[in-house]
Amino acid sequence: MNKIQEKFKKLGIEHAPGQEANRKNSMEDVRGPKIHEELIDFSHGDVDAFLPIPSSLDYFEKGVSDGGNQAYTEYKGSREIRKHLADKIGKFINKDINSDTNIIITPGTQGALFLAISSIITKDDKVAIVQPDYFANRKIVEFLEGEIIPISLNYQNETRKSGLNIEELEDAFKSGVKLFVFSNPNNPTGVIYSSKEIKNIRELAKEYNVKVIADELYSRQVFDENHYEHLFTSDEVDTENIITIMGPSKTESLSGYRLGVAFGSEEIIKRMEKLQAIVSLRTAGYNQTVLKSWFTEPDNWLINRVKDHQNIRNDLVNKFRKSNSFKVRPTEAGSYLFPEIKNLNISVESLAEILQSQANVIVTPGTEFGEQFSNSFRINFSQDREKANEGADRIIEIVSRYTN
Amino acid sequence: MNKIQEKFKKLGIEHAPGQEANRKNSMEDVRGPKIHEELIDFSHGDVDAFLPIPSSLDYFEKGVSDGGNQAYTEYKGSREIRKHLADKIGKFINKDINSDTNIIITPGTQGALFLAISSIITKDDKVAIVQPDYFANRKIVEFLEGEIIPISLNYQNETRKSGLNIEELEDAFKSGVKLFVFSNPNNPTGVIYSSKEIKNIRELAKEYNVKVIADELYSRQVFDENHYEHLFTSDEVDTENIITIMGPSKTESLSGYRLGVAFGSEEIIKRMEKLQAIVSLRTAGYNQTVLKSWFTEPDNWLINRVKDHQNIRNDLVNKFRKSNSFKVRPTEAGSYLFPEIKNLNISVESLAEILQSQANVIVTPGTEFGEQFSNSFRINFSQDREKANEGADRIIEIVSRYTN
Numbered sequence: 001m002n003k004i005q006e007k008f009k010k011l012g013i014e015h016a017p018g019q020e021a022n023r024k025n026s027m028e029d030v031r032g033p034k035i036h037e038e039l040i041d042f043s044h045g046d047v048d049a050f051l052p053i054p055s056s057l058d059y060f061e062k063g064v065s066d067g068g069n070q071a072y073t074e075y076k077g078s079r080e081i082r083k084h085l086a087d088k089i090g091k092f093i094n095k096d097i098n099s100d101t102n103i104i105i106t107p108g109t110q111g112a113l114f115l116a117i118s119s120i121i122t123k124d125d126k127v128a129i130v131q132p133d134y135f136a137n138r139k140i141v142e143f144l145e146g147e148i149i150p151i152s153l154n155y156q157n158e159t160r161k162s163g164l165n166i167e168e169l170e171d172a173f174k175s176g177v178k179l180f181v182f183s184n185p186n187n188p189t190g191v192i193y194s195s196k197e198i199k200n201i202r203e204l205a206k207e208y209n210v211k212v213i214a215d216e217l218y219s220r221q222v223f224d225e226n227h228y229e230h231l232f233t234s235d236e237v238d239t240e241n242i243i244t245i246m247g248p249s250k251t252e253s254l255s256g257y258r259l260g261v262a263f264g265s266e267e268i269i270k271r272m273e274k275l276q277a278i279v280s281l282r283t284a285g286y287n288q289t290v291l292k293s294w295f296t297e298p299d300n301w302l303i304n305r306v307k308d309h310q311n312i313r314n315d316l317v318n319k320f321r322k323s324n325s326f327k328v329r330p331t332e333a334g335s336y337l338f339p340e341i342k343n344l345n346i347s348v349e350s351l352a353e354i355l356q357s358q359a360n361v362i363v364t365p366g367t368e369f370g371e372q373f374s375n376s377f378r379i380n381f382s383q384d385r386e387k388a389n390e391g392a393d394r395i396i397e398i399v400s401r402y403t404n
Numbered sequence: 405m406n407k408i409q410e411k412f413k414k415l416g417i418e419h420a421p422g423q424e425a426n427r428k429n430s431m432e433d434v435r436g437p438k439i440h441e442e443l444i445d446f447s448h449g450d451v452d453a454f455l456p457i458p459s460s461l462d463y464f465e466k467g468v469s470d471g472g473n474q475a476y477t478e479y480k481g482s483r484e485i486r487k488h489l490a491d492k493i494g495k496f497i498n499k500d501i502n503s504d505t506n507i508i509i510t511p512g513t514q515g516a517l518f519l520a521i522s523s524i525i526t527k528d529d530k531v532a533i534v535q536p537d538y539f540a541n542r543k544i545v546e547f548l549e550g551e552i553i554p555i556s557l558n559y560q561n562e563t564r565k566s567g568l569n570i571e572e573l574e575d576a577f578k579s580g581v582k583l584f585v586f587s588n589p590n591n592p593t594g595v596i597y598s599s600k601e602i603k604n605i606r607e608l609a610k611e612y613n614v615k616v617i618a619d620e621l622y623s624r625q626v627f628d629e630n631h632y633e634h635l636f637t638s639d640e641v642d643t644e645n646i647i648t649i650m651g652p653s654k655t656e657s658l659s660g661y662r663l664g665v666a667f668g669s670e671e672i673i674k675r676m677e678k679l680q681a682i683v684s685l686r687t688a689g690y691n692q693t694v695l696k697s698w699f700t701e702p703d704n705w706l707i708n709r710v711k712d713h714q715n716i717r718n719d720l721v722n723k724f725r726k727s728n729s730f731k732v733r734p735t736e737a738g739s740y741l742f743p744e745i746k747n748l749n750i751s752v753e754s755l756a757e758i759l760q761s762q763a764n765v766i767v768t769p770g771t772e773f774g775e776q777f778s779n780s781f782r783i784n785f786s787q788d789r790e791k792a793n794e795g796a797d798r799i800i801e802i803v804s805r806y807t808n
Contacts, residue, residue: 004523004524004529004675007526008523008675008678008679011675011678011679011681012678013479013677013678016479016681019478019681046472047471047475047476048472052468057465057468060464060468061461063660064464064660067451067452068450068451068452070660071451071659071660072659074423075417075420107511107662107684107688108684108685110682110684110685111683114682114684119408120408121408122408122411123527123549125408136681139682143679143682145527255476256467256474256475256476256688256689256690257688257690258684258686258687258688258689258691271408271412273417274412274415274417275412275547277417277420277423277540277543278415278514278517278544278547279514279515279518280511280512280514280515280518280662280683280684281512282662284660284661284662285659285660285662286660287662287688287691
C-alpha cells in the first residue's frame with residue numbers, strides 16, 4: 001500500500017451519518033421478526049419535521065436577483081453579510097467581532113472546521129481531541145498527518161459539568177500540543193462545558209500558547225435554562241489563540257444551503273481565506289444571502305423550536321431509562337442523545353446494521369466517536385415527535401434481543 | 405517563521421481574481437489623467453451580461469421543496485442527479501460513465517480540483533504543471549507540499565496545437581511524476597490541445613502510469629468549429645489513470661451556485677468522496693438540483709451563447725492587434741484572452757493596479773500564471789459586448805503610457 005492509499009484508509013465513511021445507503025450488510029445473526037415500518041433516520045435531523053427558517057428561500061431568491069455582485073463575493077464572503085453576522089453574533093456572545101478581519105463565511109461548519117484545522121497544523125503536529133467528540137475532528141487531523149492526543153470526557157457524571165479531564169489536557173499542552181479542538185455542547189453526548197471548565201481551557205491555552213477551536217454549532221439550542229459560556233467571551237482570553245465555529249445547519253434546519261461561519265484570530269482567518277480560495281473559492285454566493293435570515297428569525301421562533309426539542313428529549317430519555325437496558329445522560333443542549341447499552345452481546349456496528357435492516361431505524365454507532373464507545377450509539381432527535389418516540393420503541397425492542 | 409506560516413506564505417491571493425477590493429495600491433508612477441468611467445471587471449465573467457441558464461432557479465426551488473431528501477444527499481451527491489450527469493456528459497464526450505462509482509458532484513470545479521489533487525498526491529510527490537495554467541493548480545500542490553515540475557506551453561505558435569512541450573512532459577514522467585494537471589482549453593490562453601497532443605498525453609500516462617487531471621471547464625464553448633478532443637474519450641485510455649473536471653460556472657453562468665463534477669477513475673472518486681466528507685460534507689443539497697438544468701438548456705441557447713462570445717473575441721483581438729503594442733493569439737475556446745504587451749516598462753502587477761485606479765478596469769496579471777509571464781495579462785471577455793470593447797480601449801490607452 002502506498003502513502004496516499006494509507007492516508008485515505010483512515011478516512012472511512014461507511015458508518016458515517018448519511019452514508020447508510022452504502023452499508024454492506026454483513027450481519028447474519030438475525031433474532032426475531034422484522035419490524036415493517038416507515039424509515040426513521042436518527043443519523044441527522046429531519047428538516048421536513050423542523051422546517052428551515054421561514055424567510056430563508058426568500059433571501060436566496062434575493063441573492064440570485066442581485067446577480068453578479070452576489071455570485072462573486074470575496075473569498076471570505078460578502079462584506080455586507082459579514083457585517084450582519086459580526087453584529088448579530090457579537091451581540092449573541094457579548095463580545096465585539098471585527099467584520100473586516102475576524103470573520104469568514106464557510107460552506108457549512110464542516111467547511112469551517114476543515115479550513116481552521118488546516119490553517120493551524122501541518123504534518124506531525126500534535127492535536128488534543130476530546131473522546132467522544134465529532135468524528136470529523138479526528139479525520140481532518142489524520143488527513144493532515146497530525147498526531148492525535150486523546151483527552152477523555154467523563155460525561156456520565158451526575159454534576160453540572162462536561163467531565164473534561166483537565167489534568168490530561170494540561171499534560172497534553174505541556175507535551176507540545178499545537179491545537180485543541182472541541183465541540184460545546186459536546187457532540188455526541190449533548191453535555192455543556194461548565195464555566196469553570198471553559199475558564200480552565202482559556203487559561204491553559206494562554207499559558208501554553210495553544211490554539212483552540214470551539215465548535216459551538218448547537219449553542220443556540222440550550223435546554224432547561226442551563227448556563228452556556230462561550231469560550232471567546234472574556235477579557236482574559238487571548239483572541240489570537242481562538243477560533244469559534246457556528247452555523248445555521250442544525251437548530252435552524254438550513255443544512256441544505258451549506259452555511260457556516262468562523263470568527264476569532266485574525267491571523268488564522270486570513271489563512272482560512274487563502275485556503276478557501278483553493279478549496280472551493282467561496283461559500284456559494286447566492287447561499288450566503290440566506291445568512292441574513294439567521295439571528296433575525298420571527299419572534300418566539302427560536303424559543304418554540306428549543307421547547308419542542310426539549311419535549312422530545314424528555315420523551316426519549318424517559319423511554320430509555322424505563323427500559324433498564326440503557327444508561328443515558330439527558331441532553332443539556334443540541335439534538336443528540338448518546339445512550340450506552342448495558343450488556344450488549346454483539347458489536348454496536350452490527351447492532352446499527354440490524355436496526356437498519358430489521359427495524360428500518362438508522363443510528364450512528366458509538367465507535368465513530370472513538371473505539372472505546374463500543375456499547376453506545378448516537379441519535380439525532382430533531383425528528384417529528386411521534387416518529388422519534390416510535391423509533392425509540394423500535395430501538396428498545398431490537399436491543400432487548402441482543403442484551404444479556 | 406514556523407512551518408505553517410511558511411506553507412501559507414505561498415498561497416497569496418492579493419492578485420487573485422475577485423480579491424481586487426483588497427489590493428493595496430502601492431503605485432506612485434501615475435502618467436496621464438484618470439479615465440472616469442464605469443467599472444469594467446475582466447477578472448471574471450459578468451453573469452448580469454450573460455445570464456444563468458433560464459430554468460436554474462426553478463430547479464433550485466424544486467430542490468428546496470423536496471426537503472430533507474435533497475438537503476442530505478450522499479457525500480458524492482444525489483444518486484438521481486449523478487445519473488442525469490453521467491448520462492448527459494457521457495453523450496457529450498461519447499463515452500459511458502458509471503453513475504454509481506465513477507462520478508462525484510463537487511462545490512464548483514475548484515472543489516473538484518482540490519479534492520482530486522489531494523486524493524492523488526501527498527507530501528514530496530512530484531506534479532507536472534503546465535506554464536501558463538490556472539494558478540490554483542500550483543497553489544493546491546504547494547498546500548499539499550508536493551513538488552512542481554513545470555512544463556512549458558509554447559502557445560504563441562501559428563499552428564493548430566497548444567504548443568505543449570511533449571519532450572519536457574516525457575522527461576518529467578520519467579523522473580517519477582505522480583500526477584499531471586492541465587486545463588483544456590488552456591486557462592489563461594484559450595488554446596485547445598490538438599488530437600495529437602491529447603493522444604501523446606494518453607500514451608505517456610499509460611506508459612509511465614501517471615495520473616492525469618484534465619480540467620475541461622470550458623469545453624462546451626468552442627469557437628470556429630475547432631476540433632476538441634476529450635482526454636477520456638478513447639478505448640486506448642487507462643480509465644483508472646484519469647479524472648476529468650467540468651462544471652456550469654462559466655459558459656452557463658452558474659458560478660453563484662458553486663457546482664462542479666469530476667468523473668473517471670473509480671479509486672480516485674472514492675477517495676474524493678471520503679475527503680469531501682471532511683472538507684464540506686457535500687455540495688449544498690438544494691444547489692445540486694440546479695445541475696438538472698445543465699445539458700438540458702433550451703434549443704439554440706448554447707449555440708447563441710458561443711456565437712455571442714466569439715463575436716466579442718473578434719472585436720477584442722482586432723482592437724489589440726491594431727494597436728501594435730500587443731501580441732495575442734485568438735481564443736480557440738473559452739472566454740479568456742492572454743495578451744502579451746510589447747516593451748512594457750513597468751511590472752505587470754503595477755500595470756494592473758494602475759488600470760484599476762486610473763481607468764477602473766480590472767485585469768489579472770500574467771504572473772499569477774507563472775513568474776515568467778511578466779508582460780502578459782488575462783481578461784475574461786464574457787462581458788456585455790459594448791463594455792468589453794470600451795474596456796479594451798481603456799487598456800490600450802493606459803498601456804500606451806507605459807510602453808516604449
